[in-house]
Amino acid sequence: MSESRPTALIAEDEPLMRERLKEKLALAWPELAVVAEANDGDEALALFDAHEPDVAFLDIRMPGRSGLDVAAAIGGECHVVFVTAFDQYAISAFDAGAVDYLLKPVESERLAQTVERVKAKLATAPADLSAVVAELRARATPTASRLRWIKAAIGKQIRLIPVEDVVYFQSDTKYTRVVLAQSEALIRTPLKDLVAELDPDRFWQIHRSTIVNVSALSGVLREDAERQFALFKARPEKLPISRQFTHLFKQM
Numbered sequence: 001m002s003e004s005r006p007t008a009l010i011a012e013d014e015p016l017m018r019e020r021l022k023e024k025l026a027l028a029w030p031e032l033a034v035v036a037e038a039n040d041g042d043e044a045l046a047l048f049d050a051h052e053p054d055v056a057f058l059d060i061r062m063p064g065r066s067g068l069d070v071a072a073a074i075g076g077e078c079h080v081v082f083v084t085a086f087d088q089y090a091i092s093a094f095d096a097g098a099v100d101y102l103l104k105p106v107e108s109e110r111l112a113q114t115v116e117r118v119k120a121k122l123a124t125a126p127a128d129l130s131a132v133v134a135e136l137r138a139r140a141t142p143t144a145s146r147l148r149w150i151k152a153a154i155g156k157q158i159r160l161i162p163v164e165d166v167v168y169f170q171s172d173t174k175y176t177r178v179v180l181a182q183s184e185a186l187i188r189t190p191l192k193d194l195v196a197e198l199d200p201d202r203f204w205q206i207h208r209s210t211i212v213n214v215s216a217l218s219g220v221l222r223e224d225a226e227r228q229f230a231l232f233k234a235r236p237e238k239l240p241i242s243r244q245f246t247h248l249f250k251q252m
Helices: 015-028 041-051 067-074 087-095 108-121 130-140 191-197 243-249
Strands: 007-011 033-038 055-059 079-084 100-103 149-154 157-162 168-172 175-179 184-187 203-207 210-213 217-222 228-232 239-241
Touching (some): 007 015, 015 033, 015 108, 041 067, 055 067, 100 108, 168 191, 203 243, 210 239
Parallel strands (some): 007 033, 007 055, 079 100
Antiparallel strands (some): 149 157, 175 184, 217 228, 228 239
């Protein structure tokens, strides 16, 4: 570990996200020197070997080697902060002993909390991340255990609904609405449990109360810089997209 200014590596494949994190770090932690910026996991490992930073901010999903691969390789030598758009991954990482996590887009208040936690950890040995990386890899890898069917009440009937037929899921008081093209049903499974069970490449959380089927989307309505709405092929409603999740739609 460095004896003077603490140093950091940022690994993020989206240049705009990487630059914004760097700018926010400069405000939240002026003493921190960002000594390396990587576009992918392979570059991150090479830069880590060259600079030996004290802290690594790692995007979980990157081309080639992922942030998980990088964390597995450097976790015993460097404090790790995971950066992710997927809340269920991040919370598992934090609970298992990673220094902290940041959700995209990174909010200044949350970053300030992370900085304080990291500063407190700098005098201690980095956490062993082998267990958390193994867990996150299992969660991040699509498997046969992904949710494929929903058992839901429609009137007096109980139906088995293929998840690919669902347009979106939405929290509704004690229940979760399962909205199809021509009908809807109710289930008791909380939205946070569905997020963990659904394939994250096919189902995106766009709001704290909403998960959408990506294949059911027709586009995004941008009313202004702050307000965006998801549009659907088979449903007339438009659903708000929280700022936290707008980056998912950058290519649409």
